[in-house]
Amino acid sequence: xxxxxxSRMVSVRLSVQDYEQFRAxxxxxxxxxxPELLRSAVSYLLExxxxxxxxxxxxxxxxxxxxxxxxxxxxxxxxxSSGS
Numbered sequence: 062x063x064x065x066x067x068s069r070m071v072s073v074r075l076s077v078q079d080y081e082q083f084r085a086x087x088x089x090x091x092x093x094x095x096p097e098l099l100r101s102a103v104s105y106l107l108e109x110x111x112x113x114x115x116x117x118x119x120x121x122x123x124x125x126x127x128x129x130x131x132x133x134x135x136x137x138x139x140x141x142s143s144g145s
Contacts, residue, residue: 073099
C-alpha cells in the first residue's frame, strides 16, 4: 500500500474541452494539478453521499412545501384582516 493510503488507480478519458476546463479551475484555485482536483471531487462525492440529482429533488420538494406554507399564511392573513 502507498504511504499516503492511495492504493488504487482509476483512468478516465476526458475531452480536450473538459480537460482544459479542469486546468482552468486548477489555475483559479492556486495551481493544483488536475489529478488533485479530480481526487478532491471524488472525495467530496463520497463524503456527502449525494449527487446533484438528489439534492435538486430535495430542494424542489422543500420549495413546494414553502410555497404551500406561504399560501396558507396568505389565506390566514386575509381571513384575519376581513374579521377586523
